[in-house]
Amino acid sequence: MAKTSAKSRTAYVCTECGAEHSKWQGQCADCGAWNSLSEIVLEPAAGAPAAARRSGWAGKAEAPKITALKDVRHSEEARVSTGIGEFDRVLGGGLVEGAVVLVGGDPGIGKSTLLLQALARMSASLPALYVTGEESLAQVAGRAVRLDLPLDNLQALAETGIETILQHASVARPKLIVADSVQTLWTESLTAAPGSVSQVRESAARLVRYAKETGTAVFLVGHVTKEGGIAGPRVLEHMVDAVLYFEGESGSRFRVLRAFKNRFGAVNELGVFAMGEKGLKEVPNPSAIFLSGSAQQPGSCVMVTREGTRPLLVEVQALVDSSPLSNPRRVAVGLEQNRLAMLLAVLHRHGGVVVGDQDVFVNVVGGIRVQETAADLPVLLAVLSSLRDRPLAEKTVAFGEVGLSGEIRPVPNGEERLREAATHGFKRAIVPKGNAPKSGTFKGLEVVAVERLSQALEAAAE
Template sequence: MAKAAAKPGFRCSECGWATVRWVGRCGECQAWGSVQEVGAPKLREVRAQAPTSGAVPIARVPSEGSARALTGVGELDRVLGGGLVPGAVVLLAGEPGVGKSTLVLEVAARWARAGRRTLYVSGEESAAQVRLRAGRTDALADELYLAAETDLGTVLGHIEQTDPSLLVVDSVQTIGTPDADGSPGGVTQVREVTGALVRIAKSRGMAVLIIGHVTKDGSIAGPRLLEHLVDVVLAFEGDRHSGFRMVRASKNRFGPADEVGCFELVDAGIAEVPDPSGLFVSQSVAVPGTAITVTMEGRRPLLAEVQALVTPTPQQNPSRVSAGLDRQRLAMVLAVLQKRCRMPLHNQDCHASSVGGARVTEPSADLALAVSIASSYVDAAPVGVGRVVALGEIGLAGELRRVPGLERRIAEAGRLGFDTAIVPASLDLPPGRGHRDERLGITIKPVATVMEAMEELGFPGRRRAS
């Protein structure tokens, strides 16, 4: 009896998810219109072949060829884990206009100034346009070679001709090849181009830095396989209305995947910000309606200032407006202050904001938000504590919960000259026993509830100034 023919299946072109029926949306990556019909795979026998070189114990594998090389941009080296590894493929993605091309051009120039040949391939701008930008940002170097190409075969020819140690591709969505279906920027084209770049990077020991576009929801454009092919995935983030930028690693095969690098866009290009805490703190002394907290960006502590303005309103439904803060957490903190601290905020408009364009979404900033609201309500700054930072997540019962990296946060506040840290109580920090930590250079006051924090700051029983 003849065997029945294998039924055709359907597969997602972005993530490879398979199903026996066609669906409009992928059940794995949730992409629309990416499920396509494919024929049943034909099984064939694979014969064993003699390897060209035998397997060796991992301890005997030489490591000289994998030594890191510094890019010359310290903040980027920090995110990469100490520099670029030969043969590594790095994908840098970000929104249009955030400064991706400016950053990679600066990296290429500093790499070339160290005597290492660099090839910059631009598919979005002409060679004259890139030269104009390089002159404005002082990114000219003798070992920096420039090519404006959109064909993969021509790009590979430039690599053979110049033999660079670093290749920059701006951007991968503009490079195409006739060997793959679709137009440049499509799923198949991006996959084929990236795969070819990865193969040549590994074979030549050449580091590759690729710029990638993002979709309207902020994810990297192209197939999900793109992120699996490369070794490092970096996200270049920043507010369009602020010059501050962050490079955040979401994948790193050669280093930590939770580091961030800080930059600032200036007239001459892009500048490193090794100590960015000053960008987010506007006041050197305590003023009503402000509070300072310490957030963690990866493993890096950053000071952030939270401001609040509380005003009476005749409206039945008071306004709750936030900028740079989570609006839901603002509503929760207001409810806790009204219920647990007996603070009548039901007839008060509340506007809360972060300073300097920083987006503060960590729960550890709850206490600083509560302090700024209470300070604005009584129209007075905290008394008897000097310059103070507030750290802690607020629960619905009014309790303060411990936050991760507490010691590192307190040490950063002490380094910047703050006098007091209001922190959640724990087993090693019992409530009501403030002490001076000479090692961290700051007085630590642990509290168990929001009400205790307000008592430490001198807010209960005080009335709004007329």
């Protein structure tokens, strides 16, 4: 009598935190997310070694043992340039051997274009493989020709089965793999449909393990949900070394690549690109594109924000208008809306400026999202300028955090921000007293140091 195989069983995995549950329920008991449980099929444990042997991983790694950290040999990671300066900046200076990078973004934003450009440039010195699961090889080759990319050393594979991909990789031995996209990959060891939580998680895990064992760098392209997050289980972002998001306003030719996680570099680092006929081109001086270049207008204030290791000059615009509603609107684009409401309350209490019966709209020009508190003071100055219909003095810049008691608090890297403002020809800076230069001055830049919101409003009115 033939031996029957062990039965598979099902479980329910939370797409937000990755926790497993024995039965479906409306809310995840671990993270509290609603309607986030997806059914997966669990294979019997006896099949795991066989799957490992099929992938060629069994017996390669040494048995782990406890080691004192002082005895562990380590060295600085050798980085390889992608040939695109802004891409290298976001990665932390270049691509590290064995790194796994997840790149997400809206459809058509330029993820495949950027990775194809980088792959074509790096293939001149490194063996590289472009794996496409959504397009045919003819479509990939046609895009490469339109972008005028060198095709001599560029190899491609149209495949979605992870076992087949790893088998080809073990023969070709590339040092760089691009998988476009991870949601199309599937493994024959699971019976779930491609794109399901279990397939995405297992396929990504196979690629991560292959990257770490062979030292191959891997780029994973990820789909984005309507909420703006990468589709699939949230545990996917924990498995990789870096998570990059492509952002951009619809209709704008500028794209922003931002690092939300990076084990080999700074988080929240920013790279700016411009989309053209020949693909994405890096913008070495992004401060210039985020400024209007025209004369100062009412409701406008230029601030110096800091993204990663780079100071950026961006324009904050405000529009204050009488509201026909009993509950006036507070709309913030590029800023946190709850913080805008808090700042308006501080402006009323400690600045004596009443906007309770006014609609207030605030926008950061260029599609940039400012997540630091240095934007507090520029936002209030722009709101006051719009309310009074009087522009700030020409070539004025500001930054600083505003406290609930009306104090102006310093922000990190004040001198670097002032240096960036002076480089772009600004004449006056309203900054917290704690960020005033300790020694020396910046040529052509008058620094007005303030401690209270009332002092800042008086300085803006001069």
